[in-house]
Amino acid sequence: MFADYTMGELGAIFAMQGFAGLILFSVFVLMALGLAIIFGQMGVINMAHGEFMILGAYVTYITSNLFADYLPSLFSIYFFIAMILAFFVTAALGMLVEWSLIRHLYKRPLDTLLATWGLSLILQQIYRSVFGAREVGVTIPDWMMGSLPLTDLIEVPINGIFVMVLAISISVAVYFMMYRSSWGKQVRAVTQNRVMAGAVGINTERTDRLTFGIGCGVAGVAGSAFTMIGSTGPTAGQLYIVDTFLVVVFGGAASLLGTIASAFSISQAQSIMEFFLSGSMAKVLTLLTVVGILMLRPQGLFALKLRK
Amino acid sequence: MNARPDFLLTVENLTVSFDGFKAVNGLSFYVEPNECRVIIGPNGAGKTTVLDLICGRTRATDGKVEFKGQDLLKMREDQIVHAGVGRKFQTPTVYEDLTVFENLEISYPKGHGVFGALMFRRDDPVKERIHEIASVVFLDDLLDMKAAFLSHGQKQWLEIGMLLIQDPELLMLDEPVAGMSVAERKQTAELLNRIIQDRSVIVIEHDMKFVEDIATRVTVLHQGKVLSEGSMAHVQADPKVIEVYLGH
Amino acid sequence: MFAKDNKLFSTGDIVGFVVLAVLIFIVLPAGLDTFRLNLFGKYLTYAFVAIGLVLCWGAGGILSLGQGVFFGLGGYCMAMFLKLEASTPEATKIQSTPGIPDFMDWNQITALPMWWEPFNSLTFSLIAVVLVPVIFAFIIGVAMFRRRVGGVYFAIITQAIAAIMTILIIGQQGYTGGVNGITDLRTLLGWDIRTDEAKVILYFVNAVLLFVCLFVAQFIRKSKLGRILIAMRDQEDRVRFSGYDVANFKIFVFCAGAAFAAIGGAMFTLQVGFMSPSFVGIVPSIEMVIFCAVGGRLSILGAVYGALLVNLAKTTFSEMFPELWLLGLGALFIAVVLAFPNGLAGLYKDYVEPRLMALFKKKADDGGGRNFDSIKAPAE
Numbered sequence: 010m011f012a013d014y015t016m017g018e019l020g021a022i023f024a025m026q027g028f029a030g031l032i033l034f035s036v037f038v039l040m041a042l043g044l045a046i047i048f049g050q051m052g053v054i055n056m057a058h059g060e061f062m063i064l065g066a067y068v069t070y071i072t073s074n075l076f077a078d079y080l081p082s083l084f085s086i087y088f089f090i091a092m093i094l095a096f097f098v099t100a101a102l103g104m105l106v107e108w109s110l111i112r113h114l115y116k117r118p119l120d121t122l123l124a125t126w127g128l129s130l131i132l133q134q135i136y137r138s139v140f141g142a143r144e145v146g147v148t149i150p151d152w153m154m155g156s157l158p159l160t161d162l163i164e165v166p167i168n169g170i171f172v173m174v175l176a177i178s179i180s181v182a183v184y185f186m187m188y189r190s191s192w193g194k195q196v197r198a199v200t201q202n203r204v205m206a207g208a209v210g211i212n213t214e215r216t217d218r219l220t221f222g223i224g225c226g227v228a229g230v231a232g233s234a235f236t237m238i239g240s241t242g243p244t245a246g247q248l249y250i251v252d253t254f255l256v257v258v259f260g261g262a263a264s265l266l267g268t269i270a271s272a273f274s275i276s277q278a279q280s281i282m283e284f285f286l287s288g289s290m291a292k293v294l295t296l297l298t299v300v301g302i303l304m305l306r307p308q309g310l311f312a313l314k315l316r317k
Numbered sequence: 318m319n320a321r322p323d324f325l326l327t328v329e330n331l332t333v334s335f336d337g338f339k340a341v342n343g344l345s346f347y348v349e350p351n352e353c354r355v356i357i358g359p360n361g362a363g364k365t366t367v368l369d370l371i372c373g374r375t376r377a378t379d380g381k382v383e384f385k386g387q388d389l390l391k392m393r394e395d396q397i398v399h400a401g402v403g404r405k406f407q408t409p410t411v412y413e414d415l416t417v418f419e420n421l422e423i424s425y426p427k428g429h430g431v432f433g434a435l436m437f438r439r440d441d442p443v444k445e446r447i448h449e450i451a452s453v454v455f456l457d458d459l460l461d462m463k464a465a466f467l468s469h470g471q472k473q474w475l476e477i478g479m480l481l482i483q484d485p486e487l488l489m490l491d492e493p494v495a496g497m498s499v500a501e502r503k504q505t506a507e508l509l510n511r512i513i514q515d516r517s518v519i520v521i522e523h524d525m526k527f528v529e530d531i532a533t534r535v536t537v538l539h540q541g542k543v544l545s546e547g548s549m550a551h552v553q554a555d556p557k558v559i560e561v562y563l564g565h
Numbered sequence: 566m567f568a569k570d571n572k573l574f575s576t577g578d579i580v581g582f583v584v585l586a587v588l589i590f591i592v593l594p595a596g597l598d599t600f601r602l603n604l605f606g607k608y609l610t611y612a613f614v615a616i617g618l619v620l621c622w623g624a625g626g627i628l629s630l631g632q633g634v635f636f637g638l639g640g641y642c643m644a645m646f647l648k649l650e651a652s653t654p655e656a657t658k659i660q661s662t663p664g665i666p667d668f669m670d671w672n673q674i675t676a677l678p679m680w681w682e683p684f685n686s687l688t689f690s691l692i693a694v695v696l697v698p699v700i701f702a703f704i705i706g707v708a709m710f711r712r713r714v715g716g717v718y719f720a721i722i723t724q725a726i727a728a729i730m731t732i733l734i735i736g737q738q739g740y741t742g743g744v745n746g747i748t749d750l751r752t753l754l755g756w757d758i759r760t761d762e763a764k765v766i767l768y769f770v771n772a773v774l775l776f777v778c779l780f781v782a783q784f785i786r787k788s789k790l791g792r793i794l795i796a797m798r799d800q801e802d803r804v805r806f807s808g809y810d811v812a813n814f815k816i817f818v819f820c821a822g823a824a825f826a827a828i829g830g831a832m833f834t835l836q837v838g839f840m841s842p843s844f845v846g847i848v849p850s851i852e853m854v855i856f857c858a859v860g861g862r863l864s865i866l867g868a869v870y871g872a873l874l875v876n877l878a879k880t881t882f883s884e885m886f887p888e889l890w891l892l893g894l895g896a897l898f899i900a901v902v903l904a905f906p907n908g909l910a911g912l913y914k915d916y917v918e919p920r921l922m923a924l925f926k927k928k929a930d931d932g933g934g935r936n937f938d939s940i941k942a943p944a945e
Contacts, residue, residue, distance in 0.1 A: 054717055113903060118717050119628045120902045123858065126851055127898025134891035251728045251847065254721045289736030296729045300722055304708040307718060372806060398808035410803040412796040419792050424807045428789055431817045434809075437789035479807065 021163050022284075030280030032169040032238070035176035037272035039231035040249055041256040042183050045268040047224035048257055050187070050200050051217065053111055054122040057129035058253060059246025061225045064102065064132070065095035065232030066241040067140060073147040073236075085150040088237070095233040096226040103225025107218045115217075129246065136243035144242035153237065168237045175234050179227065184265060186223070196220050255299050261309030271309070275299060325350045325517050326371070326487055331380035333370060340366045342541035344380070348487070353518045355528045357552075358538035359561060364521045365407060367538070368489045371519075372404040373397045384487065395429070403485030407492050407521075409472035413465035417456050417475060420464050421447045424479035446482065454478035454508065470501035474508070481512060488512070489519045494527060506530060537561075573787050577918070581866045582779070589772045599761040606768040606836045608876040609775055610636075613829025615857040615868035616782050617822030622854070623862035624786060625818045626798030627715065631705075631723030632826050632853045634730045635698040637845035639827025641741075642697055644840040645681060646690035647750035647758075667749070672739030681740075687754060694831040695824050702823035706816035713812075715801075724847055731846035746841025750834070758835060771832045775869070778825050782865045785821065794818060826853075855894070858901045861910025870909055 040062065047055050055061075072091035076084050106128065114121040153171055156164040187193040198206040199216045207213045235241070256275060260267030275295060282291035303309070326348040333341045341363045348354050356364050369375040371382055373394040382389040389397050398404075412420050425446065428437035451457040454474040459467070464475060473493060480488060493509060494502045506527055509520075513531065522528050528535065528549065535552045537545040545555040552558050574582070593605055614632050621627045654664040662675045669677070683689045705726065709719055734741045742748065750758070757763060785791055797804045797811055805811050834840045843849065852875075860871020875897070883890040901908060 052717075054720075110899065110903070117902075117906075119622075119720060120906065122628070122717070122720060123851075123854065124899045124902040127895040127902070130891050130895030130898065134888070134895070137891075138888060247847070251725050255725055258718060258721055287736065289732050293729055293733050293736065296725055296732075300725055300729070303718075303722060304712060304714065307709075307712050307714040374802065374806075393810065394805045395808050395810045398806055404806045406802070406806075410800050412799050412803070414795050414799055415792055420796075422789065423793060423796055423804070426808065429808050429810075431790065431813050434790040434793055434814070435785065435788045476803075479803075483808065 021160070024163050025165075026280060026284050027277075028165050028169065030277045031173060033280050034273050034276035035169075035173045036235065036238075037252065037256050037276050038176045038180060038269055039172075039234055040228075040253045041260075041268050041272055042179060042265075043224045043226070043228035043231060044253050044257050045260070045265055046183065046187070046227065047221060048254070049264070049268065050196055051220055051224075052118060052200065053115070053221065054118055054125065055111075055224075056122055056125040056250060057106075057132060057246075058225075058228055059249040060129045060132035060136075061099050061103065061228040061246075062232030062235065062249060063136060063241060063243070063246040064099050065229030066236050066245075067136065067145075067232075068095040068098050068229065069233040069236045070140075070145050070147050070241065077148065084148075085152060088150065088153075088233075092230055092233045095229040099229025099232075100222040100226030103228075104218050104222035106225075107221040111221060112214070112217065129250075133243050133246070140243065142243060144240040144245070146240040147236045149237060172234050172237060175230075179230060180265075180269060183227065187265060192216075192219070251296075255296065255303075259299050259303060259309055264309070267309060323350070324348065325352075325385060326519075327381065327383040328367075328371070329381040329383075331367070331370060331382060332378050333366060333375060334378045339541055341370060341377075344538075344541065344543060346536055346543060346546065348517050348519065350486075350517055351515070353513050353520065353531050353533045355520045355522055355532040355535045356538060357522065357528065357535060358544070361540075362538040363541040364538055365491055366541075368404060368491055368519065368521065371397075372402055372489065374404075398483065398485075399426075399429075401486035403480040403483055403488045405476050405480055405488075405490045405493060407495065409469065409476050411464045411467075411472050411475050411479070414463065416461050416463055417451065417467070418447060418460040420475055421450055421478055421482055424482045426483050450478045450482045453481060453512070455504065470497045470505070473497065473501075473505065477508065477512070485516065487517045487519070491521045492523065493520065494522065494524060502527075573784065578783070585779075585866055585869060586776065589775070590769075594765070594768070599764055602768050603764045603836060604880065605873070606764070606771050607833060608873050609771055609869070610829040610833040610836065611853060611856055611876060612775060612869040612872035613778055613832070614822075614826040614853045615860060615872045616778055616865050617825035618854060618857035619860075619862060619865050619868045620782060620785060620794070620818050621822040622857065623864075624791060624794040624798065625815060626794075627815055627819060628720045628854070629723045629819065629822065630720050630847070630850050630854065631727040631730075632822065633845045633847075633850035634723075634727050635702060635823040635826035636830035636833070636849075636853070637730065637734075637840065637842070638698040638701060639694045639830030640834040640840040640844065641747065641830075642684070642690055642693040642827075643831035643834040644747040644750060645684040646687060647753060647834065648747050649677075649681070649685050650753070651749060651751045666742070666747070668742040668745070668747075669739055674739045678740055691831075695827055698823045698827035698830075699820050702820045703816060706819045707812075710812040710815040710819075715815075724850070727845065727847050727850045731842045734842040734845065742841070744842060746839055746843070748839040748841075750838050753835070759838060764836065767832070767836050771836065774828055774832060778828065779865055779869070781821075782825070785818075786865070790814065790817075852894075855898055855901070857908075859897065859908050861908030861913075863907060864910030867908055867910030867913075874909075 043061070044055065044058050047053050047058070069088070069091040072094055073087055076087035080087075110124055110128065111121060114124060149168060153168045156166040157170065158164050187196065195206070195211050195216050198211060199213045203213055206216075232241075256272050257268055259275065260269070260271030278298065279291055279295040282294055286294070324347045328347070329345045331341055331344040332339060344363075344367065346354075356367065358364050366375060370377050371389060373389065373392060377390050380390075384397075384400055384402060387400055389400070389402070392400065412423065415423070422439070422443065425443055427443070428434050447460070448457060451460055454477055456471065456475060456478065459471070464472065467475060477490070477493065490509070494505050497505060502524075509531060520531065532549055534547060535549050536543055537552050537555070537558050539561050544561060545552045545558050589609070594602060597605065614636055618629070618632060621629055648666045652664060652666045657663045657665070657667060657670070660667065660670040662670055665674065665677050684693070705723070709715075709722065714722065735744045738744070752758060758767065793804060793809060793814055797814060801811055830840070830844070833844070856872040856875050857868050858871070859875050860869065861867030878893070879890060882893055905911060907914070
């Protein structure tokens with residue numbers, strides 16, 4: 010199969026394929042970060058996570074339309090404002106959901122799963138009623154279009170690079186928030202021992218709500234970023250949910266580093282296999298491998314051995 | 318060091334490490350038939366972990382646990398139970414949605430396979446045995462009550478009853494009188510004195526008076542190691558023990 | 566002193582079974598035309614899945630989000646037999662390769678794949694309907710429960726398996742019929758399953774099978790194994806240290822649930838006339854859980870009503886207000902979880918039964934037998 014290519018072309022193919030894998034990796038990281046906070050830290054199964062991402066995407070879509078209509082001169086930077094808006098809108102919705110739904114179910118994780126699935130159906134229907142059943146795309150500002158020629162043969166798309174940079178910055182931000190700020194310390198205190206955290210004066214309810222909100226907000230930013238590389242439809246969120254959960258679980262639910270490592274291995278495996286097999290078989294094989302490894306090592310890649 | 322065949326339980330060089338932290342470190346002790354061994358020690362000494370290691374709840378990193386010549390470290394929890402080791406947990410662990418009768422019935426040593434459980438019949442010997450045990454643990458009037466409605470002390474008794482019905486040769490009790498009222502505590506002490514007669518028992522307990530009443534020998538654990546071992550009087554006089562308990 | 570005989574049926578159970586039997590065998594067939602009866606027959610095939618979920622999830626605490634896989638495997642095994650019977654060389658003579666299913670021909674496959682061959686035999690196919698899903702469930706069960714994967718992780722992994730199965734079926738369309746599934750099924754050993762008469766007969770076959778499954782489920786939950794499941798759900802470690810190999814019990818109940826789902830799937834294929842990946846994936850699998858939750862996750866009879874009612878509502882609403890159905894279904898998920906964790910059976914137990922009993926001035930006979938419906942949903 011390689012006989013038709015020269016060495017240079019082969020190298021270029023692998024480089025491009027590797028780059029496609031890196032974009033997929035960034036997408037996985039963005040999807041998984043919010044869930045790593047909500048599921049990994051709080052232990053809440055949020056099946057509506059995909060719908061929160063889609064909300065971020067729709068917010069971006071609306072913002073881009075508003076800028077095109079009213080502030081065309083600033084159109085080239087609308088995306089940054091859209092991202093901030095996406096964060097706050099989804100975070101607000103997340104906090105509302107936590108208050109009305111999730112907080113009643115902290116002791117019943119399997120029931121949370123069903124309730125948030127119900128929520129995801131409702132959100133999907135709302136998106137369909139408001140934005141229509143068809144997928145919508147945003148207009149990408151000119152500077153993000155096109156690609157960057159690295160060599161004669163290798164070109165990388167600028168929007169891909171942008172998504173990668175975004176994934177890295179958000180990971181760093183989440184890391185500092187969780188492990189370097191006093192708020193992160195509170196979150197971890199609450200999740201590890203709710204009663205004790207309450208006893209030392211942490212407002213556990215407020216911490217829960219904020220944590221859930223921020224997790225959803227990160228999902229919103231992820232959704233916002235996805236508009237740069239694809240279109241958005243009401244049911245698109247459902248496509249992400251299995252991948253997202255597998256990435257988080259595979260990484261070892263409570264470990265941020267694990268989440269990133271697992272996003273990297275799953276995305277690379279998938280994009281390399283995609284080169285040799287059909288898309289669907291590559292997907293099947295990747296998922297099967299992940300499920301198989303999880304059966305052998307249910308605690309995920311990175312997990313502490315704890316004293317029971 | 319070879320295990321003496323007359324020991325019921327041989328624990329040698331037992332070690333478990335949780336990500337580098339050795340909760341139990343090179344621990345050795347021996348339990349004879351019909352002995353009542355009490356394990357004491359400050360919080361975090363590894364007392365509960367030792368019981369977890371013996372009954373298979375935690376996997377040992379290194380060492381040897383032998384019960385009647387069988388290597389317990391290679392066995393599954395249920396196999397260890399069938400070999401004759403019973404374990405009571407620190408917090409009362411009963412099936413709250415089932416009645417007292419059903420709680421005891423599940424522990425009855427018959428029909429433990431899938432198909433055995435499907436075909437299990439509640440015949441007269443079963444009922445008689447359950448009534449017998451229920452009266453030993455003061456619950457014969459409450460057989461039809463859901464375990465959720467029992468008091469804390471009654472739950473402790475029920476769990477002890479669930480162990481008794483298996484008639485284990487080695488009974489391991491983790492703080493059996495913790496959280497009980499004074500009256501319940503006295504009743505439990507009597508109960509334990511009665512049931513430890515025909516078997517070996519390992520008890521973790523903080524109540525020194527209680528310990529003095531029942532112990533054949535006492536093992537003091539500290540930081541995952543044996544600090545002192547011998548009769549109650551012996552360990553109480555041991556300067557190392559006094560240092561650990563009173564020194565800081 | 567204590568009435569400790571563990572009867573298979575308490576008085577309440579007998580009343581429940583009789584009422585359901587009257588509804589399914591007399592009221593529905595007498596009151597509905599063939600089209601509607603066939604529709605209800607289809608709903609009842611989901612009841613098989615819901616009964617299995619009562620055992621796995623309600624009693625055992627094992628939430629599987631992959632029951633659609635077993636429903637689908639059962640349905641596909643049946644569909645493969647029917648498809649081969651419909652693909653005689655005469656009936657398919659316009660194809661470039663006559664004698665193989667039409668979708669294979671469309672996908673340039675020129676010979677029947679080896680693993681399709683045995684499905685020429687009805688006996689083999691009927692055995693496969695149950696055995697293939699059960700073996701699959703057994704493999705999953707052994708891999709997961711031996712490694713002590715449970716709770717949320719089990720739910721997520723079974724959901725991933727449902728996703729994998731759908732992608733696989735759609736991707737391998739030459740062998741599976743792809744996204745359309747296996748369609749255009751006609752006869753069963755020469756007997757046309759598309760006639761009105763056949764549909765009525767199949768409805769009754771389905772109803773009888775449903776009651777067989779209900780009896781088996783009743784036997785399981787009233788046996789000591791049923792109580793062990795509840796014990797395991799609440800205090801898994803205590804069960805383990807009472808000398809039970811917990812994994813075996815979970816594997817058993819998961820396989821039983823898979824077998825029920827598979828029978829439902831096969832009856833679905835027979836009554837509806839096709840099988841497709843849209844009954845296998847994530848969405849149908851989680852909808853099956855809601856049938857069980859609405860009926861009451863602890864009640865096998867409730868599960869049947871749950872499957873009937875939710876599907877009836879789905880058909881009615883999605884015909885009249887297609888916009889509202891998804892909203893309604895979503896709200897149903899949330900309401901059941903938040904307000905009625907024991908579903909219809911719980912409401913019946915709390916409000917209807919006490920009044921009925923007062924009406925008949927008759928003491929409720931619990932018979933000392935475990936009455937599943939009276940057990941509260943697990944606190945966690």
